[in-house]
Amino acid sequence: MRRGPEKKNTEGRLGPQRSAAYGWFVGKSYTVSARLLAHYRRTARDLPWRRTHDPYKVLVSEVMLQQTQASRVTPAFDRFVRRFPTLKALAAAPLGAVLREWSGLGYNRRARDLHRIARMSPRGVPEAVAELDALPGIGAYTAGAIACFAFGRRVPFADVNIKRVLGRVYLGRVATEREAVAIDAREMPTRSVDLWHHALMDLGATICKPAPRCDACPLNADCHFARGHAGPAATALRGAAGGSLGRGARQREAQRSAAGRHQDQALRPAAFKDTDRRVRGAIVRALVETERGMTVRALQKKIGDGRVGRLVKTLTADGLVESAGRRVRLPS
Secondary structure: OOOOOOOOOOOOOOOOOOOOOOHHHOOOOOOHHHHHHHHHHHHHOOHHHHHHOOHHHHHHHHHHHHOOOHHHHHHHHHHHHHOOOHHHHHHHHHHHHHHHHHOOOOOHHHHHHHHHHHHOOOOOOOOOOOHHHHHOOOHHHHHHHHHHHHHHHOOOOOHHHHHHHHHHHHOOOOHHHHHHHHHHHOOOOOHHHHHHHHHHHHHHHOOOOOOOOOOHHOOOOOOHHHHHHHOOHOOOOOOOOOOOOOOOHHHHHHHHHHHHHHHHHHHHOOOHHHHHHHHHHHHHHHOOOOOOOOHHHHHHHHOOOOOHHHHHHHHHOOOOOEEEEEEEOOOO
């Protein structure tokens, strides 16, 4: 069904797609979904992929957002869809051209997988979650997000922000993916499910952060974390109710926080400058700058890392570079 033109919300800010839906579907109630969506109408981030339901553009945005912050994705997304405005245009382009447009986002396998999806989907982006999940580089979360945002499917899914918001509200802690998906399936409204998920993501990205601002959260009155697990708003909320958190609760929260810090330090990965991923990215960036390609020796001199020769071989095996005589170049 063709959708009408997008409108600005009542505050004059450019809202997300179908912002008028708030007036139709969200009444004055005290449900979590109603308060969350009302907050979203006032504060929604203006992101270009939220202004469309085009399955191709939703696919591009979700792949870009897999491991990259929205602030970095926004200019890259606009540039990419100008260069490749349709799935057909992307399929017709050589992978080297796709990698050049992708340059700066990192994790170049995502560009390769997106290109493969375009070439294996001549009829367009599939609508069924199972078919989406079977595509290269698309997992359960991304499949659910595409089905929801492009096709309006009522599909539960959870990224890191959704796990944090739903877990804290209903469990008093960050949820596992399985727990968050189960809560999402139970709590999401029957309509405007795209707006519901965007609202959860925005709340997790702006207020319900790892160090949350519970006093500013529209859900703090019902949030198990804020009311019972020593969140930043817990003292004020309990004081308003005529009570306070016990000393034992404060001690347990402090112990959990300390344990989490020690675990984070123990699991902290190697510095990015020391990783193979940095060198692989440097190789691809060097090749983006030249159509003719470079020899391995020239790449090694330019990048200044002894792993270049070995990593050129892995990039070749991954289909991200190719050999042309003695030179290495982006795929033609």
